[in-house]
Amino acid sequence: MPEQEPNLAPQNEVGLVVQQLTGAEGQAQAEVFSEILEDAEPGTVALLLEALPLDERYERWQQVEFADRVEVLSLMRADPRMGILRRMPDDEVDLLFAQLSPEDLIEWSDYLPESFTDRALAQMGERQRQHFELYNQYSENEIGRYADHQMLVLSTKATIGQAQRFFRRIELDCNDSLFLVDEEDHFRGAVSRYEVFRSNPDEPLLSLMDEDSRAISADATLMEAAELLEHSRDVELPVVDDEGGLIGRVTLRTATELVREHYEAQLMASAGMNETDDLFAPIMKGARRRAVWLGINLLTAFLASATIGLFEDVLSQVVALAVLMPIVASMGGIAGSQSLTLMIRGMAMGQISAGNLWSLMKNELGIGAVNGVLWAIVIGAVSGWWFSNEIIGIAIGCAILINMLVAAGAGVLVPMVLQKMDQDPALSGSVILTTVTDVIGFLSFLGLATILFL
């Protein structure tokens, strides 16, 4: 009964098919899905399956043609993918694994239990297993692991004519260049498709080679690689190992995926979750994962409570303090999160360094001082009037100013310290910052109140 559903404007094409699909049930849903399958891209099918509760998802999954299954699964997030694999009968899983390329398995293996990886390897030929081991020597944050091994490569001795035939015959995504290697398979430079087609087929290809061709080091991080591509004028860049050996390429399409995954991971990390998380995790599993983050938060909350506990005397005498307390913590938390967010954005782009840290600190402290004074006056006046007690107004005003200055400073320093400790500021930054602003907020407000009232 779609007429009775709220009329939610779909955000995009996926939104439209999600609406059609989730609006139907049982047999009707199966029919809608087979219609969608006729011309949907595998990426869309993957998003659709993820948008279904687990039982419906597995039923619809069975409608996906066998030939498309590896690609659809590859494009799903890791948890929903694993959920489907666990539900599939053993023989179907083995058939699927037999279709997996070493590149696919590398991507899957980041989140696959070892027993599954071993089963998949058992389905592979010796050569494919060797390939897998080759890529597997790079860690999950090194671009070498995810390099695309399909590319146009010719010897530095080839002719332009050979390159022309190559470009005509082999159809690859995001392919504007051909990579030249010497006898030892070391990357020497790239040749542009445009140059190749404009030039005389009998000339040596080397004459067109760009000596300054950029290459990405295999141990570069995923975001380094994505940024190099974004800022280059190419749609693909070669990936080379320590000795300069050509091991693959990274395309602009991969860069787009990496950027999206990076920001999705940051978004999820800000709530203590993973980018692999399923929209419909089984309840116990979802609860267990989130419990860890709640537990960490509880420790910091008890710390804040313990701080308040130091001031039971003044609280029992001036109950207004208990009423106003959350305002100090809250304003500090928001001001701190503004500085922290600016830092996290800058750090993601590599724009923050030791050299500009002090200038940033001065700027943030300046902004913190201006807003601190402004809101100290507003909150002090309102609180003093509310409880008809100017001492309360003075205490909360001073506490607000102190806390907002501390928040600005901590917002700049906490992410820098975390990065130095190889921790992700997007994950733990806000918890640490909130702890700081809570504790400082309660200490300054209740401490000042103790001095002024007792």
Added chain:
Amino acid sequence: MPEQEPNLAPQNEVGLVVQQLTGAEGQAQAEVFSEILEDAEPGTVALLLEALPLDERYERWQQVEFADRVEVLSLMRADPRMGILRRMPDDEVDLLFAQLSPEDLIEWSDYLPESFTDRALAQMGERQRQHFELYNQYSENEIGRYADHQMLVLSTKATIGQAQRFFRRIELDCNDSLFLVDEEDHFRGAVSRYEVFRSNPDEPLLSLMDEDSRAISADATLMEAAELLEHSRDVELPVVDDEGGLIGRVTLRTATELVREHYEAQLMASAGMNETDDLFAPIMKGARRRAVWLGINLLTAFLASATIGLFEDVLSQVVALAVLMPIVASMGGIAGSQSLTLMIRGMAMGQISAGNLWSLMKNELGIGAVNGVLWAIVIGAVSGWWFSNEIIGIAIGCAILINMLVAAGAGVLVPMVLQKMDQDPALSGSVILTTVTDVIGFLSFLGLATILFL
């Protein structure tokens, strides 16, 4: 003295040059920068300038070659770009505007004061002004506004040979297809470069046309367009207007930029800031922008305080309640942000619709119930033991359970309601959610305590 600087591992290549540049001062910095300028891409130069405090930034800006200035400014975020424009002498600005294409001006004009846009238009020829007006009819969230107008277009009557010459002669970024139009410039279909080069030059080009070619509607949102490209197998897609007229194309490179900007905007919005914000905003300007968000937060904080204010009686008698209060609010806030974040991620990908809303709600409530019971027991036990008072333990345990269930429900509903109201859930979602969990947390905890103690 780089030896004394903390050794911060740069995140990427940009990080490395930022470190070199910000580590130097005055004349030394000028020299480092001119070395960097020799082979840095304009995108890197833009990021570097943004990483400098305002005075240094403008000094370095003057070193950028005149020919590169438009591109570098185009690649900067809007606020730092505007900061530079405001500092430049009038005649230099006019010279710069004279170099601006209508496409550049469209992008700049989103954040340019009208007086500047008018000055730029005055520098343009009649034809360019018409182009500007043409693109300007699309709003800031419609892809038609940002379509790339350089593309390969031929008539449906052309031959394959003509297409081959076209592909050889014209070098464009992300270009694998040629678009065919009829006499009325209506898009009819795309032809792949690979097909063109494999086929007989004398045949009609129409024979290679893909009838099912995808096109993006000019009024599609930026994220719709980016997703269509990501999920397609193409590196470019045509953009057509209401009547099917071909108005431009969107490339995979643009899609990558749009994705990054979307997530940067979401990240910044989560702290009440803009993606255009300068890392080094002038203090008063930065303070004014952030003050709005702090003010909104203050209103919700006063709402929470008012809730506590209802329970002054019980608070003045049982001071332990004031000590424990923040724990209830904090656990609810974290649990709610987990549900909210999962929703925001799903909504960005179009995966959430009326049809799966109820299933999502059940799942989140289930997870909320499991964690609610778990942490109710833990927190209840610890609190009862801390204050040697089992009634306090019971009150806080029940409040935790209630608040975590409410948090899960609100985490699902709040972003859906905001989307229906055309509000960005990433901007206002967390403020509304925190208000809900604060108020419900204090109400349930202090309300139960009142019943049990008084």
